[in-house]
Amino acid sequence: MQGESGRKFASVGLVIDNFDVILIVDKSSNFEIYDSLISSDTKVYIEQLVFTFCAYHDIKTSISIRVVQIPPRHSGFGSGTQLALAIGKAISEIYKVKCSVRKIAEILGRGKRSGIGIAGFNYGGFLIDAGKNNEKTDPPPLIARAEFPKEWPLLLILKKDVTGLHGEKEKFALQHLICDSSVSVDQVCRKVFLGVLPAILERDFESFSAGLNFIQDYMGELFYKSQGRSKFLSPEINNLLGWLKKNFLVSIGQSSWGPTGFAFFKDEVSLAKALTAANKKLVINETLELRVVKAKNSGFSQNWNQ
CATH class of the missing domain: 3.30.230.10 (Ribosomal Protein S5; domain 2)
Incomplete structure (x- = not known):
């Protein structure tokens, strides 16, 4: 908004x-x-x-x-x-x-x-x-x-030695955002509340994936000019996520201003197949670091030694 x-x-x-x-x-x-x-x-x-x-x-x-x-x-x-x-x-x-x-x-x-x-x-x-x-x-x-399904693994794609916009550069970018998308903010809100959120509650990965991809497309257009005329800050992450989206059922995106990208998979088997194929096709750039994580459905914890 x-x-x-x-x-x-x-x-x-x-x-x-x-x-x-x-x-x-x-x-x-x-x-x-x-x-x-x-x-x-x-x-x-x-x-x-x-x-x-x-x-x-x-x-x-x-x-x-x-x-x-x-x-x-x-x-x-x-x-x-x-x-x-x-x-x-x-x-x-x-x-x-x-x-x-x-x-x-x-x-x-x-x-x-x-x-x-x-x-x-x-x-x-x-x-x-x-x-x-x-x-x-x-x-x-x-x-x-909402409690997020633990069975949906998340592939994180980190770009070594690169940081996203922050500080004064981030403030400037936010003040000068120009979005040429035909998608309205109302449509994005509707997709969040009537698409993504119900899909999580109902464990419907296909609907979740479609909804989050829709939102990421919008965010990519919103950040496009601030990110060097790209929907992702890192060209290497952009290439890998684009390839995954084209060849597998995934939900992709960029976290905040990046550069970290992500891809959700329906299960561990699907993720393993995608990584095997990506390695064979040599689409994982050597400057990238891949990490597999899951959702954490709890807040902070603390332990005290008296």
Whole structure:
């Protein structure tokens, strides 16, 4: 949505396994970050999160943070939101501060456009938010959630050493989106609520695939000029997903601004056949990394050593 209805930036998303942010956070005499897994930019971002959250609640920054796992940043995994919420939640527990996940997001500046990362952190599963209210600063509210079929595997296609639009470049692109599609926003909303969502609830992969492909075609046209006149940020991912769509029953797309692409399959057998054929046809570029994951239908978890 682009604001005509009083809302904009409505989002659809799915939480997946094996791409979580995992942290070990504890009290410490000094503020410390054990950063062997992260870039200098991510270290600076963590520092900003801690100082902002602690300053808001007027508590000390005497904590240590060890990053055990973090998804690639600016690649469509919502790692910035995951990281912010995980740090805010951990500090809240350590210092016995009552603070909801949505409040943590507000304090740390998350959810300015999409509410999927916040809802995903809380609940997991397949999620739809209502978009941003033009008159409010609150994160978009969650309006639908469904348990996603675990039997539908998801092939992730990552592009090495490439990031999607973020920061000021993303803001500029969003302000200058031009869509020449004949498809209306109303049609996309109808496809989400009367196509994709019922198909998930009824375990109807064919209808799900058709609905999500319809939405991705629209999003590809919307992002077309911002992505170098392409429906996908990465030409290599575009080629592989196009080949999969042409030869197999799949539902394809790009996560946010990419570059990560994805393809849903009806079952593990179909996925295995597709990967075997793709390797034989040499359509998997050497710059790509493939990962097979499944839906995660639960939110964050925490363990405390007393």
